[in-house]
Amino acid sequence: MYVAPTPVTIDGSQYYKISGKDQYIKVTNIDGVTRKITHNAYIYRTSTQRTPYGMTASSKKWKFYKGKTVTTYGGSYKFKNGKRYFRVGGPRKQYIKSYNLGPVISSNISAATTTTTSKTNTTNTSSKNVDETTVTVDVAKYYRKTAPILTFTSDGNPKIVKSVPNGTKFTVDRLESGDRADKVAYAVGSFNGDQTIYHIKGIDNWIYSIDVKADKKLPVHDYNAENFSYITFPKATDVYNADGTIQNHNGQKIIKQMGHLKVDKLMYIWVPSENKAELFYHLVGTSFYATTTPTARQSKIDVGHDAYVKADDVKFAGGIKLTPSNTPEEAQAAALKK
Known part of the structure; x- marks a missing residue:
């Protein structure tokens, strides 16, 4: 089977067209x-x-x-x-x-440009990359004399690698908001109210959007939404250990809250007290606001790095939609081995 080299977008998802046929295959099945x-x-x-x-x-x-x-x-x-x-x-x-x-x-989707297809309209954009433009450094002298170019270290923090003067031009292929853009704003000591950063094409370097003028607007990618998953707590929620037992916090639970909290895994865990496997989210954070008595000051509980909450007790709030990394049968078998 052969497929066309340029992916197409159909109803928001990317596909490769099978050569010689009016059939398509998802890009992730190939790339x-x-x-x-x-x-x-x-x-x-x-x-x-x-x-x-x-x-x-x-x-x-x-x-x-x-x-x-x-x-x-x-x-x-x-x-x-x-x-x-x-x-x-x-x-x-x-x-x-x-x-x-x-x-x-x-x-790992190919960097090739795409053709957008729908049931009612077909628009070929393969002649030009819509996620690419030229930016020109334009820093006000009272603000800074040069614009910093940054990279991200292995721990996710920005590091300035050099600075460039006004008039320097770059081809960029991504405009990003979220945690990394906020860190860049702190690193360069400047805030514009809506932090975004441009990725410089071909190298692992970034430039703060406030420091440049772009030939055209690029769509903004939300780093948080594209790299993490989030839940909210619609009710007071118990925290569990990896072995399916409830953590002991002197009766305290994670308090009901609508803030978006990061999770990075969805999996089944065998719960001995219920004699069945339940679906759990693994918490990224280790400290959460806790339920208290009406007269007590609001406190926090530390849950550690291997803490879980039942999927049925929380609500998915956006980002990457996780799929279970195991089955109920595998969770039961793993528990029996211990």
């Missing part, structure tokens, strides 16, 4: 998405037979290790043993258990 490995994972060709990953003797490996990343293709598959797996290689059959993977970190 894949990147996920973080949360547990050491063997590679399988069937539910019972392991296989090496890699095509050459020097590149072959039998296991992926926790903390690394891997590209997966398409949705998860349910094998005969009842467990779900993601495809990680080809053309040979190569899969790893979905339980060993975290949420999607990034998409």
